[in-house]
Amino acid sequence: MPELPEVEIIRRELExxxxxxxxxxxxxxxxxxxYPFCADFTRIVEGKDITKIDRRGKYMxxxxxxxxxxxxxxxxxxRVKIFAPSAPYDPVKHDHVHWRLSGGxxxxxxxxxxxxxxxxxxxQMLEKSPPFSTMGPEPLGxxxxxxxxxxxxxxxxxxxxxxxxxxxxVAGIGNIYACEALYEAGIHPARLAGSLSEAENEAxxxxxxxxxxxxxxxxxxxxxxYRKTDGSLGYFQHMFSVYDREGEICPKCAAAGNGRKNAVxxxxxxxxxxxxxxxxxxxxxxxxxx
DNA sequence: CCGCGGGCCTGCGCGC
DNA sequence: TGCGCGCAGGCCCGCG
Numbered sequence: 001m002p003e004l005p006e007v008e009i010i011r012r013e014l015e016x017x018x019x020x021x022x023x024x025x026x027x028x029x030x031x032x033x034x035y036p037f038c039a040d041f042t043r044i045v046e047g048k049d050i051t052k053i054d055r056r057g058k059y060m061x062x063x064x065x066x067x068x069x070x071x072x073x074x075x076x077x078x079r080v081k082i083f084a085p086s087a088p089y090d091p092v093k094h095d096h097v098h099w100r101l102s103g104g105x106x107x108x109x110x111x112x113x114x115x116x117x118x119x120x121x122x123x124q125m126l127e128k129s130p131p132f133s134t135m136g137p138e139p140l141g142x143x144x145x146x147x148x149x150x151x152x153x154x155x156x157x158x159x160x161x162x163x164x165x166x167x168x169x170v171a172g173i174g175n176i177y178a179c180e181a182l183y184e185a186g187i188h189p190a191r192l193a194g195s196l197s198e199a200e201n202e203a204x205x206x207x208x209x210x211x212x213x214x215x216x217x218x219x220x221x222x223x224x225x226y227r228k229t230d231g232s233l234g235y236f237q238h239m240f241s242v243y244d245r246e247g248e249i250c251p252k253c254a255a256a257g258n259g260r261k262n263a264v265x266x267x268x269x270x271x272x273x274x275x276x277x278x279x280x281x282x283x284x285x286x287x288x289x290x
Numbered sequence: 291c292c293g294c295g296g297g298c299c300t301g302c303g304c305g306c
Numbered sequence: 307t308g309c310g311c312g313c314a315g316g317c318c319c320g321c322g
Contacts, residue, residue: 003316094300156292175315
């Protein structure tokens, strides 16, 4: 489900609800999500001060007391709901985890497909253990640039689209934003990652950032499952150029075609195509992306 | 070591 | 209307 922008939005919404609070009561309604909950999960989680909630790639980390980090991934279908102290909570199907916070607020984790997970990790191990030990740079971090991207892509013989989904290359990119960033950069998704020119690396490093930032501004992308913590929808899905737009006219082609003397008013330009790479759909413009 | 395909789950939309 | 199939934003594992 959520890629970096969606996770970051949820993190920002959780921060004021969690900071300075404790989880007074943790209720698990299921044995596990993607992985079983550890046996002492509730004992460890309850009663500790929440000192911080941050994000790395598509993972949130809730820091509990001095020694523990709760690593939280939303998988494909995970949703987080925040209830203010005065708000009524009506349990619904797939509400797997419930927290009652000091001060009376409640947090609920709902995940129909259960590809998400919560794992407790000792803080001193956090960055030294997977997935963080092998994770690539934060694309919205100040240090991210074309040199870092080029270094990660150098000599790689996998298609660039597949490389962008590799969290060791850049953290937080998923299928939607990989498609969109390649489209904006004018790079064909089947190009081998190591074959990009200097200019293409520059362009791609730039469009990765710009696409993610625009999605953040728009409140994320809501397809099937994603909701903000109050249940509302993001609207970046209305701004997709190629993702899930197979057969539609490429916006760049249409814009260019409309300026030409022989252009007709609509239907100008190449149709967006879908192909399957490593078992996943890729959307692209065969004319704009070389 | 790398890349690919399958598996994990449930829900939804589509075609018959 | 109802049913079966394919597909879905992610990630891990095993195989070649």
